[in-house]
Amino acid sequence: MPSRRSHTKSRKGCLECKRRHIKCDEELPKCTLCRKRKLECSYPPNSNDLDSSQGSPAPRDDSESTLTPSDDLAIPNRMVEMRLMHQYLTSTHLTLARDGMSSHHLAMVIPRMATSFPYLLDSILALTALHLATVEPENHLTWLDAAVRYQSHSCSGMGKVLPVITPEHYEPAFMSSIFIMLFAIGFSGLSRANRPMDPIAAVLEVRTLITGCAMLFNRFSEVGAQVDLERWSEISGIQECLEIEPQPDNKTSDNGPLKLLELHKNLMNSLMRLLAVIDIDRSPNQPVYKAAWDSLHQAVGPWPRLGDHGGVISWPFLITEEFISLAQNGHWIARILFLHYSVAMRLWGNRWYVRDWGRRSVLAILNTIDEIPPHWAETISWIKEGVEIND
Structure with missing residues (x-):
């Protein structure tokens, strides 16, 4: 035999x-x-090596290789990742969901996809750790440290994939870029809450990340590949992927619905007054101001929906380099438009990753101004009132 x-x-x-x-x-x-x-x-990974190309944090000494939500309990890395995934599946994904369909994709399709693409898994864990830093203030620094480490792994993984990206990576890279962008918005507020903010630098960072999201989304839309997010992308596109309804999990904002509705109404009225100023401007920059105003007006108008252009979060993607240069050089109409954008971000302050971004942005811009021209004094006064800045 x-x-x-x-x-x-x-x-x-x-x-x-x-x-x-x-x-x-x-x-x-x-x-x-x-x-x-x-x-x-x-x-x-094998049982003796938790640091793998899947994206687990690199080995560190005993004081750094564990996250310790309490002095009495040290949680190994695997348990931390289980904690993070549980948080994502039970809470974090709901703060990002627009409706039942996107909630299904965020909770079911994307985690399943992440089992084959480590950089997507790391971006999920990074954003979830950042979320936990907001809901567990007693462990704020612990979760913030974890968030940074997972974000670093995710960006590193994306950096290796993007130069030679193939169709099978279009979807996971697109979703990872969305999570990375939301992380960038949230991290600025959570890690530097008491530090001065550079609003234009923050806008430029978001602008770069949104550009990457749009590029990846266009890639898998153009090739017509069979994709897990097909039903989602047919209805929405990049803008709708970010559209979310108010969530009750953020405990830091005391802005009630009626107060936000009033702020939105006042903001739209102020934008119309600003348009009248732009219309009579005779400088060569008038077309640049008008284009920036148009995009901001379209972004703010549909609130609390995002609308066709992605809402206020995507406004940095819609403005031109020339407008950014005008704002950096202190041109007053550009400054005022930036301040209105900051007030608009205040409308999203009940999102845990936005929080007081708008208020801090207004403060940072005003701190660069030595003297306010008399004809802008009333507008500045309203803007400060809108974001609750008291002289």
Whole structure:
């Protein structure tokens, strides 16, 4: 009787080969298949090595390798990630959901996708850790540290994928870029709450990240690939991916619905008064001001919906480099438009990742002004009132 052939199936193959159910030759740093197809190649951790290409934090000494929500309990990294994923599935994803469909994708489709794409998993864990930093103030610094570490892993993973991106990465990279962008908005407020803010620098950062989101979304829309987010993208696009309804989990904002409705009404009225000033401006910059005003008016108008252009969060993506330069150089109409944008961000202050971004932005802009021209005094007074700045 012929002897049976020895079993040579790979037991420690890379994640990509496991996903495709094919044998992996386990070559390092990339297996042959991933190298030929220019895919990201990562291997699962073994029981003795929690630091893997999946994105677990790098080994550190005992005082740094654990997160300690209390002095009596040290939680290993795996338990931390379980805590973060539980938080995401039960709470964080709901703060991002627009409706039942997007909630389903955020809770079901995207986590499943993240099991094959480590950088997406890291971006989920980073944003969730940032969320926990807001809901567990007693562990604020602990979760903030975890958020930064996972964000670093996510950005590093994205950096390796983007130069040679293939269609299978379009969706996970797009969703990861959304989470990275929301992280950037939230981290500025959470980590630097008592520090001076550079509003234009913050806008430029968001502008760059939104540009990346749009590029990735256009990629998988143009190729017509079979995608898990197909129903979502048909209805929405990048703007709707960010559209969310007010959530009750942010305990830092005392802005009630009626107060926000009044602020929105006053903001729209102030924008109309500003338009009258722009219309009579005879400088060469008038077309630039008008274009910035148009995009801001369209962004603010549909509130609390985001509208067709992505709402106030996407306004940095809609303005021109020329307008940004005018604001940086202290041109007053550009400054006033930036201040109205900051007030508009105040409308989203009950989002845990926005919080007091608008108020801090107004303060930062006003701190750069030595003297307010008399004809802008009333507008500045209303803006300060709108974001609750008391002289």
